[in-house]
Amino acid sequence: xxxxxxxxxxQDGSISALxxxxxxxxxxxxxxxxxxxxxxxxxxxxxxxxLVHAAYKGDQPGIATLRLDRTxxxxxxxxxxxxEASMTYLSLAHEGTVLLGASYGxxxxxxxxxxxxxxxxxxxxxxxxSFANLHCVVPAGSGGGTVAYFVSLGDDxxxxxSLNASGALTPLDPPTVAAPxxxxxxxxxxxxxxxxxxxxxxxxxxxxxxxxxxTLSPAxxxxxxxxxxxxxxxxLGADPTQEHLIWGADVHRAGSWLITSERSSxxxxxxxxxxxxxxxxxxxxxxxxQQPRGFNVTSDGRLLVSVGERSTRAELLRVEEDGALTxxxxxxxxxxxxxxxxxx
Numbered sequence: 001x002x003x004x005x006x007x008x009x010x011q012d013g014s015i016s017a018l019x020x021x022x023x024x025x026x027x028x029x030x031x032x033x034x035x036x037x038x039x040x041x042x043x044x045x046x047x048x049x050x051l052v053h054a055a056y057k058g059d060q061p062g063i064a065t066l067r068l069d070r071t072x073x074x075x076x077x078x079x080x081x082x083x084e085a086s087m088t089y090l091s092l093a094h095e096g097t098v099l100l101g102a103s104y105g106x107x108x109x110x111x112x113x114x115x116x117x118x119x120x121x122x123x124x125x126x127x128x129x130s131f132a133n134l135h136c137v138v139p140a141g142s143g144g145g146t147v148a149y150f151v152s153l154g155d156d157x158x159x160x161x162s163l164n165a166s167g168a169l170t171p172l173d174p175p176t177v178a179a180p181x182x183x184x185x186x187x188x189x190x191x192x193x194x195x196x197x198x199x200x201x202x203x204x205x206x207x208x209x210x211x212x213x214x215t216l217s218p219a220x221x222x223x224x225x226x227x228x229x230x231x232x233x234x235x236l237g238a239d240p241t242q243e244h245l246i247w248g249a250d251v252h253r254a255g256s257w258l259i260t261s262e263r264s265s266x267x268x269x270x271x272x273x274x275x276x277x278x279x280x281x282x283x284x285x286x287x288x289x290q291q292p293r294g295f296n297v298t299s300d301g302r303l304l305v306s307v308g309e310r311s312t313r314a315e316l317l318r319v320e321e322d323g324a325l326t327x328x329x330x331x332x333x334x335x336x337x338x339x340x341x342x343x344x
Contacts, residue, residue, distance in 0.1 A: 003298060004031075004070055004343040005305050006045065006052065007314055009334025013038040015054060016333040017073025018314065020342070026303060028316050028331035031073030037064060041338050042089050046096035051078070051120065053099055055087035063087065063099070063122050065114075070343070079121035081112070089187075093139035093146050094165045100148055102134040109134050109150045109159075111167045126167030131155050133236070135200075139163060140190040142214030147172065149216070153184045153200060154236060158208075160215060177216045179206065182235065184248070191253050194277040198224065198260050201234040203246035205260055205271055207279050220278060224248060224260040224269040226285040231264050240264050249293045254319045255301030261292040268292065268306060270323035286325040289315050296340040303328075307337035314340075 005018040005028065014037060019029040039057030046053070050068040052075055055061070062082045066075040085106025092099055092114075099122055101110040111127040114120070132154025139148045148163040157176045161169040179185040184201030195208040195216055203225035208216040225231055225246055234245035240263065247263040258271040258279065268288050272280040288295075289308030297304045297319070304317045304325065313330040314337065320326060 004073065005314070006043070006341050006343070007307055007333055007337050008040045008043055008054070008339035009337045010039050010041040011336025012334035013040055013056065014334050015040060015043065015052070015075060016314075016337070017075070018331055018333070019073070020298070020303065020305070020316070026316060026318070026328050028305070028314055028329070030331050030333065033334060034066065034075040039086070042087055043339065043341070044090040044092045044099060045341050045343060046092055047343055049096060049120070051096065053090055053092070053114070053122065055090055055101070057086040061086035063090070063101070065121055081122035083110070084108070088134070089136045091137055091139055093148065093163055097165065098163065098167050100137045100139060102137040102150060104133050104135055104153070107132050107134060107154070109137055111163070111169060113167050127169040129159065129161070129169065131157070131159055135185070136187045138188050138190055140214065142210065143212050147214030149188055149190070149195065151185050151188050151197065153186055156181055156183060156185060158185065158188065158197065158216060162214070172213065172215050174215070177208065177218065180204070180221070182233070184234065184236070186248060187251050189251050189253055191277070196251055196253070196258055198248050198251035200248045201246060203231070203248045203262060205251065205258055205279060207277065222271060222279045222281055224271065224282055225262050226265060226267060229265045250295055252295065252297045253301070254297040254304065257301070257319060257323045259295070259297060259304065259319070261288070261295055261306070263291045263293060263309070266290045266292060266308060268295065268325055270325065272323060283322070284324050286317070288317070289313060293338040294340050296342050298342055299344060305340050305342065307333070307340055309336055309338050311337070
C-alpha cells in the first residue's frame with residue numbers, strides 16, 4: 001500500500017510529489033517537482049479525475065488546472081483562470097464540479113464551476129462573499145445537501161452557506177457563527193456531527209456541534225500550545241517571531257486524536273477526541289519542521305506528513321495509540337513548503 005503526497009513550496013513556486021511507502025519501515029520518496037506556480041500556497045485535488053487546481057500569485061494572480069500522473073507524480077498544465085485576488089485556501093465540492101476559494105488579502109470568498117470532458121477548466125465565478133482576512137473555506141455534506149464554511153480571521157467568525165451544484169450560495173440561519181473575540185479563527189476540519197476550528201492568535205482548538213442542516217454551534221475549546229514556551233496571545237498585524245506570540249496554523253483529525261500545529265514553537269499538539277466528539281486537554285507536544293504552517297494525515301489516521309515554512313524537508317510521523325507522534329524520517333523538497341495533501 002502506498003499513497004501520493006503533494007506539497008506546495010510557496011517560495012519556489014512549485015509542487016512536490018512524493019510516494020508514501022508503507023510496510024515495516026514507512027518512508028517518503030520524492031518523485032517529481034512541478035514549477036511555474038509563483039507563490040503557490042494552496043491547491044485542491046480532484047482524485048476521481050486526477051486534477052489539481054493550484055493557486056498562484058503575481059501581478060495577475062490566478063488558478064492553474066493541472067493533470068496528475070499518479071505513477072510519476074508529474075503535473076501537466078491544462079488551463080489557467082485569472083482571479084481578482086490571490087487565494088489562500090482552495091477546496092472542491094459536488095464531485096469536483098465546484099471550486100471554492102478564500103482570499104486573505106482580498107477579504108473575499110469565491111465560487112467557480114469546473115468543466116468536464118474537453119472543457120476541464122475553471123469557469124466564470126458564480127458567487128462572491130466578503131469577510132475580513134478570509135483564511136479557509138471547507139465544504140461538507142449535510143441533510144442531503146452541501147454546506148460551505150468560510151472562516152474569517154479578521155471578523156472572528158465562521159460564515160455558513162448552502163452551496164448548490166450550480167455554485168450558488170445561500171446563507172444559513174444564522175448566517176454566521178462567532179468565534180471568541182480576538183482569537184483569529186484560521187482553519188477548520190469537519191468530521192460528521194462536529195467541526196473543529198484552530199485559532200491563530202489564542203492558540204485553541206474549538207469544537208462546534210453540527211445540526212442536521214449544517215449550522216454550527218460552539219461547544220468547548222482547549223489550548224493547543226505548550227505553556228512552557230511562555231507564548232503570549234497574538235493579534236492582527238503583530239509579528240509572532242519578534243514578540244514571542246502564539247501562531248496557530250493547521251488542524252486535522254487522526255483517528256481518536258485532533259492534531260494541530262503552532263509555528264512559534266514549531267510543534268504539533270495531540271488533543272484527544274472521545275467517542276462523543278468532545279475534546280480533552282492536549283497530551284503531547286511534538287517538535288517538527290520549523291514553522292509548520294501545514295501538515296496532513298493519512299485517511300487511516302496512522303501517519304502524518306508535516307512541513308515547515310523555514311525548512312526544506314517533509315517529515316513523516318507515526319501517530320501512536322496514546323497520541324504521541326514518532327518521527328520516521330524526512331525527505332528533501334522545496335523552499336517555503338506550507339500545504340500538504342495526501343491521495344490514496
